[in-house]
Amino acid sequence: MTATGGEDRAIRRAVRRRSRLPTILGVAGLVIVGALVVTAVFAPWLAPYDPTERIARPFLFPSAEHPLGTNDVGHDLLSEIIFGSRVSLMVGLVAATVALLIGTTVGVIAGYYPKRLGSTLMRGVDVILILPFLPLLIVLAAYLGRSLLNTILVIGLLIWAEPARIIRSQVLSLRSREYVLAARSMGAPDRWTILRHIVPRTALLATGSFVRAVSGAILLEAALSFLGLGDPIQKSWGSTLYWAQTRGAFLTPAWKWWVLPPGLLIMLASLGFALIAFSLEERINPRL
Amino acid sequence: MTTRTAVAGRGYPREGASGEPNLLEIENLMVRFELPAETVRAVSGVSLSVAPSETFALVGESGSGKSVSMLSVMGLLPSPPAVVSGSIRLEGREVLGMPGRLLRRFRGRDVAMVFQEPMSSLNPVHRVGRQIGESLRIHRGVARSEARRQAIHLLDRVGIPSASIRVDDYPHEFSGGMRQRAMIAMALACDPKLLIADEPTTALDVTVQAQIVDLVRELQAEYRLAVVWITHDLGVVAEIADRVAVMYAGRILETGQASDLYRATRHPYTSGLLRSIPRLDRSVTTRLAEIPGAPVRVVSELAACPFDDRCPLAADGCQDALPELEAVGPEGHSSACIHHHEMGSASSLWPEGTAAGRQDSEEQPGDVVVSIRDLRVHFPIIRGMRESRKRAIRAVDGVSLDVVRGKTLGIVGESGCGKTTLGRAMVALVRPTGGTIEINGEPINHRSGRHRKVVQMIFQDPFSAMNPGMRVSDVIAEPLRIHRLADAGTARERVSELLTQVGLPPDSGGRYPHEFSGGQRQRIAVARALAADPEVVVCDEPVSSLDVSVQAQVINLLADLQARTGMAMVFIAHDLAVVRHVSHEVGVMYLGEIVEKAPRDQLYEDPLHPYTKALLEAVPVPEPDYDASQRTRLVGDVPSPADPPAGCRFHTRCPVAVEGLCSTVKPALEEVTPGRWVSCHLVSPPAG
Numbered sequence: 001m002t003a004t005g006g007e008d009r010a011i012r013r014a015v016r017r018r019s020r021l022p023t024i025l026g027v028a029g030l031v032i033v034g035a036l037v038v039t040a041v042f043a044p045w046l047a048p049y050d051p052t053e054r055i056a057r058p059f060l061f062p063s064a065e066h067p068l069g070t071n072d073v074g075h076d077l078l079s080e081i082i083f084g085s086r087v088s089l090m091v092g093l094v095a096a097t098v099a100l101l102i103g104t105t106v107g108v109i110a111g112y113y114p115k116r117l118g119s120t121l122m123r124g125v126d127v128i129l130i131l132p133f134l135p136l137l138i139v140l141a142a143y144l145g146r147s148l149l150n151t152i153l154v155i156g157l158l159i160w161a162e163p164a165r166i167i168r169s170q171v172l173s174l175r176s177r178e179y180v181l182a183a184r185s186m187g188a189p190d191r192w193t194i195l196r197h198i199v200p201r202t203a204l205l206a207t208g209s210f211v212r213a214v215s216g217a218i219l220l221e222a223a224l225s226f227l228g229l230g231d232p233i234q235k236s237w238g239s240t241l242y243w244a245q246t247r248g249a250f251l252t253p254a255w256k257w258w259v260l261p262p263g264l265l266i267m268l269a270s271l272g273f274a275l276i277a278f279s280l281e282e283r284i285n286p287r288l
Numbered sequence: 289m290t291t292r293t294a295v296a297g298r299g300y301p302r303e304g305a306s307g308e309p310n311l312l313e314i315e316n317l318m319v320r321f322e323l324p325a326e327t328v329r330a331v332s333g334v335s336l337s338v339a340p341s342e343t344f345a346l347v348g349e350s351g352s353g354k355s356v357s358m359l360s361v362m363g364l365l366p367s368p369p370a371v372v373s374g375s376i377r378l379e380g381r382e383v384l385g386m387p388g389r390l391l392r393r394f395r396g397r398d399v400a401m402v403f404q405e406p407m408s409s410l411n412p413v414h415r416v417g418r419q420i421g422e423s424l425r426i427h428r429g430v431a432r433s434e435a436r437r438q439a440i441h442l443l444d445r446v447g448i449p450s451a452s453i454r455v456d457d458y459p460h461e462f463s464g465g466m467r468q469r470a471m472i473a474m475a476l477a478c479d480p481k482l483l484i485a486d487e488p489t490t491a492l493d494v495t496v497q498a499q500i501v502d503l504v505r506e507l508q509a510e511y512r513l514a515v516v517w518i519t520h521d522l523g524v525v526a527e528i529a530d531r532v533a534v535m536y537a538g539r540i541l542e543t544g545q546a547s548d549l550y551r552a553t554r555h556p557y558t559s560g561l562l563r564s565i566p567r568l569d570r571s572v573t574t575r576l577a578e579i580p581g582a583p584v585r586v587v588s589e590l591a592a593c594p595f596d597d598r599c600p601l602a603a604d605g606c607q608d609a610l611p612e613l614e615a616v617g618p619e620g621h622s623s624a625c626i627h628h629h630e631m632g633s634a635s636s637l638w639p640e641g642t643a644a645g646r647q648d649s650e651e652q653p654g655d656v657v658v659s660i661r662d663l664r665v666h667f668p669i670i671r672g673m674r675e676s677r678k679r680a681i682r683a684v685d686g687v688s689l690d691v692v693r694g695k696t697l698g699i700v701g702e703s704g705c706g707k708t709t710l711g712r713a714m715v716a717l718v719r720p721t722g723g724t725i726e727i728n729g730e731p732i733n734h735r736s737g738r739h740r741k742v743v744q745m746i747f748q749d750p751f752s753a754m755n756p757g758m759r760v761s762d763v764i765a766e767p768l769r770i771h772r773l774a775d776a777g778t779a780r781e782r783v784s785e786l787l788t789q790v791g792l793p794p795d796s797g798g799r800y801p802h803e804f805s806g807g808q809r810q811r812i813a814v815a816r817a818l819a820a821d822p823e824v825v826v827c828d829e830p831v832s833s834l835d836v837s838v839q840a841q842v843i844n845l846l847a848d849l850q851a852r853t854g855m856a857m858v859f860i861a862h863d864l865a866v867v868r869h870v871s872h873e874v875g876v877m878y879l880g881e882i883v884e885k886a887p888r889d890q891l892y893e894d895p896l897h898p899y900t901k902a903l904l905e906a907v908p909v910p911e912p913d914y915d916a917s918q919r920t921r922l923v924g925d926v927p928s929p930a931d932p933p934a935g936c937r938f939h940t941r942c943p944v945a946v947e948g949l950c951s952t953v954k955p956a957l958e959e960v961t962p963g964r965w966v967s968c969h970l971v972s973p974p975a976g
Contacts, residue, residue, distance in 0.1 A: 178752040178753040181717055181747070181753070182753045183766065184716075185744065186740070186745075186766060186767045186820065187716075187740025187767075187771065188766075188770045192770060196755075197755050201755075201757065
């Protein structure tokens with residue numbers, strides 16, 4: 001029996017197909033995120049009006065001049081949403097960075113010293129994971145006051161626990177790898193093994209959890225702003241929804257241009273990052 | 289019990305040498321793996337046949353295609369990426385391309401397979417007996433109670449004591465040797481005609497390996513089994529193989545009756561393999577013969593002799609065409625070498641070379657570098673939340689040793705004897721429970737710092753001991769950087785100097801570890817261990833993960849480097865023959881204790897402790913028809929170090945144990961003759 005050319009091609013195709021889906025989803029995520037980043041960076045040029053200026057009558061229906069109409073004080077909604085991408089993305093990225101810094105530090109220390117120090121730290125992580133999320137977020141945000149920095153801090157402080165766990169489990173396995181043993185047998189101090197052999201090896205995993213944290217942070221920011229706990233000066237997608245809610249737009253035909261676009265964008269941004277995270281994870285740990 | 293129905297096949301099976309039709313016929317088998325990056329040609333044109341109740345050994349290094357060709361007989365290769373072509377006939381019936389339904393019917397019933405790692409081939413959540421009965425229930429449809437009865441019978445047959453109780457054990461309750469016995473029992477369940485054993489003893493200790501070889505030999509006679517024994521070790525199969533095929537780069541290079549192949553070798557590769565096995569019955573004054581280079585990985589179709597670049601006989605014609613097997617001797621002895629008639633004796637083809645300034649052991653003692661006194665390392669057993677204070681794994685339990693400058697101390701023992709823990713304690717990777725380790729008179733300090741550079745370690749698996757994300761130059765320079773021994777410029781110089789010393793091109797530092805072969809990686813590990821100019825290097829099984837042809841290279845390298853630098857070495861291994869080649873003094877460990885310690889030649893010529901004797905006898909000899917019946921085989925496995933036997937720890941397996949004495953009184957390690965220490969009641973210390 002000899003393999004024919006057709007069979008050969010079928011086999012090659014099957015091999016390729018196995019690795020295709022995550023790539024496609026990853027590219028889709030990159031396209032979404034890329035588009036949003038471009039929008040955020042070039043917002044002043046893309047937006048037709050200044051979103052903080054009253055340029056028309058309030059509650060205008062969509063028209064050629066104002067594709068999404070105007071809000072209750074006569075701001076152009078399209079411009080508001082375009083500028084809103086800046087806040088959403090920035091809060092997402094910065095909060096995720098905060099979370100990752102805390103998470104990696106805790107995770108690496110807890111993983112490298114798993115006995116007393118590690119288990120104490122992980123109990124702290126457990127507590128944070130157990131706490132009911134949204135109520136805590138609201139209480140903290142209300143207590144600290146409404147500002148962009150506070151929003152970022154509150155979100156960052158609440159979502160570091162998951163990256164910490166993921167990184168700790170990786171470090172636990174890394175610390176007993178033979179090359180770590182080898183470094184220790186050479187007389188390397190702990191700082192050396194951690195910085196040279198452990199942290200670089202968690203980088204890939206950390207990237208994955210960073211992207212996922214961004215996705216989560218964007219949702220949380222939207223939630224906070226929707227509840228009216230965001231920075232009152234900054235226009236974000238969440239705060240647009242907040243005003244839409246307070247002005248009753250959810251119950252009028254205005255929901256189509258006032259509620260739907262920011263809502264979809266929140267979903268899209270979160271989805272974009274989540275897709276990238278999924279594709280990264282598939283690459284890092286294909287057997288998941 | 290079984291009725292072996294004649295299989296109506298396509299055409300008649302050809303007849304084997306014995307006159308019976310061949311059981312297995314493989315013709316022009318090709319296997320390639322279509323990987324996303326490249327196509328790997330694992331098997332390129334293998335033809336072989338196995339007659340009923342014959343033992344056929346398939347020998348080759350890793351990547352030679354030996355396992356892949358047998359897995360394709362079982363139809364166990366994943367497709368994709370594997371593409372198999374050629375012809376495999378079992379009792380005349382074509383197996384290749386057979387639909388899964390039919391394939392499953394003969395798999396496990398007519399052909400059974402035993403794998404290398406018994407723990408991973410047994411399902412950890414099912415009882416052993418149930419797993420053995422499984423194939424009976426599938427193929428014979430017997431009832432559960434009947435399957436269990438037969439499982440007990442089979443376990444008993446493969447030498448599991450009190451089989452009717454152990455049948456309900458889970459795999460983790462079995463020792464390594466017992467698991468492999470259980471795997472064999474499982475394979476035999478349906479009374480197969482062909483047993484494929486894929487490196488069945490590689491993961492086992494020498495003493496257990498000998499037991500398994502004996503067991504298979506017995507069972508083969510009893511069940512009239514044909515056995516295909518896949519191995520990388522020509523030594524193991526010499527005693528049992530009727531015929532041997534040596535594979536390399538997916539091709540058979542030489543095949544024939546075992547006696548012809550071992551005694552009248554007609555291929556330089558076979559002869560090189562045979563020469564590079566360290567042997568107990570040869571002198572150790574010279575270096576081991578080594579095959580240069582590393583096994584190849586075949587990516588494009590072979591057009592020339594694959595062994596050409598490593599072959600001492602390589603001449604002009606070798607690159608021109610792919611040599612086919614041609615008859616070179618009686619009874620099917622054939623070789624795929626166009627220069628086979630030029631083969632002289634193995635020793636002229638693969639010279640052992642002269643030892644460059646290697647001292648002999650009969651010199652005056654030098655100064656002691658490492659001094660270990662009453663070292664104890666116990667690991668607490670953690671049950672639930674608390675660690676129990678009373679119960680502990682006594683990995684090392686009262687060991688005293690001296691390592692002398694410029695000399696090598698060999699440590700031998702079976703797995704679980706504590707030799708690795710001892711080595712790790714010396715580089716401060718584990719904290720001793722008691723006793724002292726002094727280096728140059730100073731107790732070893734577990735804190736990191738410059739003082740730690742005097743002792744360095746070489747690990748068993750060089751690949752996992754190197755950070756895969758670091759370049760080789762950084763790997764080697766790591767000790768220099770840790771101990772701040774060099775600035776950037778001198779470090780680079782030192783790295784290329786070290787690379788040259790270990791026989792690698794000095795500019796290979798820019799590459800990553802995965803780009804090197806196993807032997808080269810171990811060379812890199814050696815270079816790294818030497819970087820900090822240590823006084824002692826602890827080598828933990830440094831060659832056991834390497835291919836046979838490469839082992840000799842690394843052993844010779846270590847010996848040369850020792851002669852050049854005057855460092856002391858601690859050479860930990862389970863292989864007595866390897867240890868003999870490098871050591872000046874040898875300590876034999878059993879369950880955390882040294883049972884015998886002696887200068888090398890004394891120990892090997894006249895072992896005193898029964899355990900040393902047993903270990904030496906278990907070493908396979910690469911001679912067919914070697915009379916193995918004289919040997920005393922050790923029974924059973926090493927007891928748990930958590931719960932060592934009272935009295936002499938070896939008495940449970942000792943063939944000469946005296947009841948009442950050995951089982952109650954613990955023998956002391958006493959000096960029998962100067963420099964020679966034995967701990968056995970039956971070896972009398974000198975009078976006075």
